[in-house]
Amino acid sequence: MFSLIKEIEKAQKNKTAIGHFNISNLEMLKGILAAAQELSTENEKVPVIIGLSENERKYLGDNQIVAFIKSLQKENDYPIFVNADHCKTYESAERAMHAGFDSIVVDNSKLSFLENIKTTKKTTSILKSINPDILIEGEIGFIGESSALLDKIPSEIEISEENITKIADAKKYVEETGVDMLSPAIGNMHGILKNFLNPNLYTKRIKEISEEVKIPLVLHGGSGTATEDVSEAIKSGMVIVHFSTDLRIAFKESLIDLTENYFPNNPNEITPYRYMTVPIKAVKDTVLQRLKLLQNID
Numbered sequence: 001m002f003s004l005i006k007e008i009e010k011a012q013k014n015k016t017a018i019g020h021f022n023i024s025n026l027e028m029l030k031g032i033l034a035a036a037q038e039l040s041t042e043n044e045k046v047p048v049i050i051g052l053s054e055n056e057r058k059y060l061g062d063n064q065i066v067a068f069i070k071s072l073q074k075e076n077d078y079p080i081f082v083n084a085d086h087c088k089t090y091e092s093a094e095r096a097m098h099a100g101f102d103s104i105v106v107d108n109s110k111l112s113f114l115e116n117i118k119t120t121k122k123t124t125s126i127l128k129s130i131n132p133d134i135l136i137e138g139e140i141g142f143i144g145e146s147s148a149l150l151d152k153i154p155s156e157i158e159i160s161e162e163n164i165t166k167i168a169d170a171k172k173y174v175e176e177t178g179v180d181m182l183s184p185a186i187g188n189m190h191g192i193l194k195n196f197l198n199p200n201l202y203t204k205r206i207k208e209i210s211e212e213v214k215i216p217l218v219l220h221g222g223s224g225t226a227t228e229d230v231s232e233a234i235k236s237g238m239v240i241v242h243f244s245t246d247l248r249i250a251f252k253e254s255l256i257d258l259t260e261n262y263f264p265n266n267p268n269e270i271t272p273y274r275y276m277t278v279p280i281k282a283v284k285d286t287v288l289q290r291l292k293l294l295q296n297i298d
Helices: 004-014 026-039 054-060 062-076 090-099 113-130 167-177 203-213 227-236 245-265 277-294
Strands: 018-022 048-052 080-087 103-106 135-139 181-183 217-219 238-243
Touching: 004 018, 004 238, 018 026, 018 080, 018 277, 026 048, 026 062, 026 245, 026 277, 048 054, 048 062, 054 062, 054 080, 062 080, 062 090, 080 090, 090 103, 090 113, 103 113, 113 135, 113 167, 135 167, 167 181, 167 203, 203 217, 203 227, 227 238, 227 277, 238 245, 238 277, 245 277
Parallel strands: 018 048, 018 238, 048 080, 080 103, 103 135, 135 181, 181 217, 217 238
Antiparallel strands: none
């Protein structure tokens, strides 16, 4: 039986990070697992977390996707876990807990700091009273909501040294809410800017927060972040890194490739499980690159 908290502790010890990859369908899931398995050895398996936002959960079904992923974990004897990403209400988090998710992101980051603490504390307390083993992640600082291609940084996201998560606020938040993991705002953002890299991370602040709160830190918005920044973030204390937008891009581009190249050359092919190997491979190749970065593999 695999344990997410044990995999997190192992990553902390090894100064690596666990990849968290959001999915919208089963083809993306297959590509992620295939990439992780390819990097694994008989003695060392590379863990992965499958993330689902509220809309992704609606599309695939809470109970259905958890059962599917748990069956993959059992049949493959593999450390693959499932996270309910960005639960905006208590009801959403509760549904995820009862469905069997390994971890839950309680996202009250759009609220004021004190309201965020109050609401997250209440949700965490209730969920922990029902299932003490569930891992709860809290968020400080609003970094956007959409895993999309962006023309510019959304106006509601303020990225500057004055607006990133303060050390004292991180400490107060963790002590009062009782969360198991923390996602601070340290220059990161959701989505990918079309014409240039996303802003640089404030890696010094990551290290300062990590040393103060002493719980695992989670980096959201890994897709658009420079690889050098991701590596420094891991060295500074990030133990889980989220990716979504670049997987969506890889999947879409593979569908374009199917339309422009595969189907013209295979006009009589109508069997989905044959041609869907193209997007599966596209996702796999993307995830391989990200996992090598997180595991510090050349």
